[in-house]
Amino acid sequence: MxxxxxxxxxxxxxxxxxxxxxxxxxxxxxxxxxxxxxxxxxxxxxxxxxxxxxxxxxxxxxxxxxxxxxxxxxxxxxxxxxxxxxxGNKPYPHPHLNCTKCKSIVDADVDGLTELAQHLAKKTGYQILTHRLDFFGICPRCQETQ
Amino acid sequence: MxxxxxxxxxxxxxxxxxxxxxxxxxxxxxxxxxxxxxxxxxxxxxxxxxxxxxxxxxxxxxxxxxxxxxxxxxxxxxxxxxxxxxxGNKPYPHPHLNCTKCKSIVDADVDGLTELAQHLAKKTGYQILTHRLDFFGICPRCQETQ
DNA sequence: TTCTCAAGAAAGAATGATTATCCCTTCACT
DNA sequence: AGTGAAGGGATAATCATTCTTTCTTGAGAA
Incomplete structure (x- = not known):
């Protein structure tokens, strides 16, 4: 952060x-x-x-x-x-973990995305400007309280 | 396909x-x-x-x-x-390339996402149900026609 | 300090994708 | 053929977001 x-x-x-x-x-x-x-x-x-x-x-x-x-x-x-x-804290694309129950969103720790985007750009001819990676599921707290 | x-x-x-x-x-x-x-x-x-x-x-x-x-x-x-x-052709999460000009969406060829999700689940305690990876940019055709 | 005017803020209307509601139609099973 | 539930059509309702209008504010000029 x-x-x-x-x-x-x-x-x-x-x-x-x-x-x-x-x-x-x-x-x-x-x-x-x-x-x-x-x-x-x-x-x-x-x-x-x-x-x-x-x-x-x-x-x-x-x-x-x-x-x-x-x-x-x-x-x-x-x-x-x-x-x-x-x-507004990390104003660049980065992956998130989204809880579909409590709607919380926390940063996920995944790297290599930028390189992956560059690789894809080269392979497909797309001019890639940004990306977005989201995981959706149930956070540990919501799993406890059912 | x-x-x-x-x-x-x-x-x-x-x-x-x-x-x-x-x-x-x-x-x-x-x-x-x-x-x-x-x-x-x-x-x-x-x-x-x-x-x-x-x-x-x-x-x-x-x-x-x-x-x-x-x-x-x-x-x-x-x-x-x-x-x-x-x-409805590939009814499971997979990455896409989105053109922000012509709004076209094509499948992107990236793998390892499912494994990454499993890894994240283990590390964070989230029960991950689905994910989504999108790249946004300009497709080759739109680049040509400015 | 006052004046002036463009940028900003407030309030509420408008927009547009999606969903809900109501009622009529159709089909499966007697 | 008769009946009841599921599906379809039309339209109203919803809700996040944007637009429009009008009022306010503040920085620089005089």
């Missing part, structure tokens, strides 16, 4: 670099994303911001998250039928 | 096995899924069925596809923001 403070600083830098303001709402959002406890959804970020900024609207969170995604400071994990989840 | 006719037969068998009827509409849908040219979306299946069954509704396609998914005869590739895509 990268140091959340470093990530916050990097994100602030990128925003300023591209002429975007660092508003209190944005700062609150990117702090949560930089720590990325459990890969939050927009809704989760919204809930955690409410106490500090009760007037912030969901649309603002969406816009901020998408802005950071465009700046490549946040990775989006999209799931149709459920809310998308976001990772 | 599995023989489409074999897949059709298998799907018909599974439907009957579980007490579901094989209606003309269902047969039309599963024939398309068994061949799975380009991993069609529900909308694409709908368009291809229209000429033969002009009165079929989208809802029927959705219901049939989900029924086959529940029977594990079809794999769903879901994309938030876009339509889900389906593969």
């Amino acid at each position: 990268a140091d959340p403070q470093d990530r916050v600083d990097k994100m602030i830098h990128e925003l300023k670099e591209h002429g975007f303001r660092v508003t209190p709402q944005r700062l609150a959002v990117l702090k949560i994303l930089a720590a990325s406890h459990g890969h939050p959804s927009v809704e989760m970020i919204f809930e955690r911001i409410k106490p500090d900024f009760p007037t912030t609207s969901l649309a603002t969170i969406y816009k901020t998250v998408n802005l950071l995604k465009d700046l490549r400071e946040v990775v989006e994990l999209d799931f149709s039928g459920e809310s998308n989840r976001y990772d | 599995a023989d489409p006719q074999d897949r059709v037969d298998k799907m018909i068998h599974e439907l009957k096995e579980h007490g579901f009827r094989v209606t003309p509409q269902r047969l039309a849908v599963l024939k398309i899924l068994a061949a799975s040219h380009g991993h069609p979306s529900v909308e694409m299946i709908f368009e291809r069925i229209k000429p033969d069954f002009p009165t079929t509704s989208l809802a029927t396609i959705y219901k049939t596809v989900n029924l086959l998914k529940d029977l594990r005869e079809v794999v769903e590739l879901d994309f938030s923001g876009e339509s889900n895509r389906y593969d």
Whole structure:
């Protein structure tokens, strides 16, 4: 896990670099994303911001998250039928373990993916820009509690 | 690529096995899924069925596809923001190459994924049920035509 | 310090894929 | 032929996300 403070600083830098303001709402959002406890959804970020900024609207969170995604400071994990989840701590593709019961998402430790992508690119002629590897199952905690 | 006719037969068998009827509409849908040219979306299946069954509704396609998914005869590739895509030819998890321009999806040739999943399961305590590996980029054809 | 204006935020409407509901039709079995 | 459950058609409902409009704010100019 990268140091959340470093990530916050990097994100602030990128925003300023591209002429975007660092508003209190944005700062609150990117702090949560930089720590990325459990890969939050927009809704989760919204809930955690409410106490500090009760007037912030969901649309603002969406816009901020998408802005950071465009700046490549946040990775989006999209799931149709459920809310998308976001990772601002490791803003590059990496594998995840998804619990289908409690909906938790944790990083999985697998390497060689980048090399594999390069190999595939060479073999198929595709210009590969990103990838995604997800495992779905039941986490140990959910197995205990049935 | 599995023989489409074999897949059709298998799907018909599974439907009957579980007490579901094989209606003309269902047969039309599963024939398309068994061949799975380009991993069609529900909308694409709908368009291809229209000429033969002009009165079929989208809802029927959705219901049939989900029924086959529940029977594990079809794999769903879901994309938030876009339509889900389906593969009834290889109804087990396998990697895909996705072109972000023309939205085509082709099978990628990568193996060792199942073993990797088993290894991860042992290491993390997760009960891994399925997985998904996608590469996103530009296909050779789209690179040519800019 | 005030003024000005573009960027940002808030609120709610709009979008679009998917699912649910309702009702009619069809088929398997008497 | 009669009956009851499963399937199909049409449309409404849902829900995450995006768009639109209007209001607010803040940085730099005067």
